[in-house]
Amino acid sequence: MRVFVTGATGYIGSAVVDALQRASHEVVALVRHQEKARRLADRGVDSAVGTLGNPNTWRTQASSCEAFVHAAFEPSPKGVEIERIALETLIDLARHAAERGPAVLVYTSGIWVLGPAPDPVDETAPLAPVDLVAWRPAHEQWVLDAGGGALRAAVIRPGIVYGGSRGIVSDLLASAENGLMRIVGNGENHWPLVYDRDLADLYARVVASEDGHGVFHGTDGADEQVRAIADAIAAHRPHPPDIRFVPIAEARAKMGPYADALALDQRIRSARSLALGWSPTLHSVSGNIPRLFEELRRGRARREQDQQDS
Template identity: 45%
Template structure:
């Protein structure tokens, strides 16, 4: 299959590109710099220079592909608007081009806090984290675009770990550099995790199948942040030492991101399981993650 991919030089995108190429697909990666192009080539993708927020620079190329996998996210005030433009362009691909599938990357933060019961793919997004609230509407754009010509998928990864680039890296870094893994708040809130390679496998499964709708990518064991930090500290040689950063202090440097990191989330993935997806790492592997991170 010919796949048009955004975000191929990023943390998740590189793993997905590598896995798609390994599965025999031809991947064209939207890139906007020589460095990003080189990163895409390293994992077997074919770079195509363009700017996500300027679809005229890449829409013809996207429309010539069988499917689109949209992972890129620009962390700026213009990011949501550029994301919407990209979605609109990919939807048009089914009308004027050959594209027949669109996989859109969202995230479990659109679910907000889930203190009462685990949230599956049918859960409401009314309480989405402030930093992700715009994604709920973009998910709707994607899902409503489903037609006889276009299969649409929204994929919501949990907190991704493995290699270098995920949020869990912060625990390893502070444990190594400060002697204690630092987390925000009291650490009693839960995260739902997924290993990077298991996530990449789900992208391939969704691309090669016929599924539409919302799918979660999380392992089977939500953990408190304190326990995650403790495991990372132990793996990093800091003997399980951890320390709490007050939420107010974290907000002063991280803004609304700090509030997202203290959300209590237990998320499940029954729809993904029904497709046959089963994470090879059903629980958090701190030792393995540290080994990957440190090399």
């Protein structure tokens, strides 16, 4: 299929582009700058240069596609409004594509829409989003309601993504290198995690499968405790960093509602994803610390090289 991907150079989106290419799909990537388009072109990826909130800059290129993967979010005060604009256009494009033949629309949500889940829950669980993502369930439903006929509509809820040089876990690794790791709360909560390349494979499966409609969780099911992750990272440093557990009230004063999201205790299962044949290759942050430090180093080196080349 020909697949339009928003957020194609972001943390999740860049891994999705790689997975789609491995699956022999053609990719059209939405990027902000011509330099990013040039780098993607070197990898055989077509690009639309534009912004998420101005669909006129990418509608024409996207209209040539049969599949649409929304993996972007603009972290600004207008982020939710911009996403509504982008989703309205993506839904319209997907419906027009479905008039020509089978089409698919995939929306990226997240497991924080589930709220606290101290006991394991899967895709059938009711939603109780934390304040940070209180707007997401409505967007999920908007996408799901668009499905029907030749259009498959899917929502993927990734867990906390690790791997490479970006994301929450990579920030912990970098903090350990600097000698101080801060953990929101007492660290006894569990994070639902997923390796970036495994998550990207789930997207590729949802795009390709006739059963790729509805809600899919992207988590490895390992139920790792945050304190155990921090201890494992610290143990692999030649000079172990200090680990400070920040009271939730103090963290909330500095970080706002993001603090409550980080402190969630969640055990999330991905039953519908596994039914598609998805099988995560990694099931542990704690058991792969040397690998993750190496990926962090390589990712930094690539960014430095990109800055030199631009």
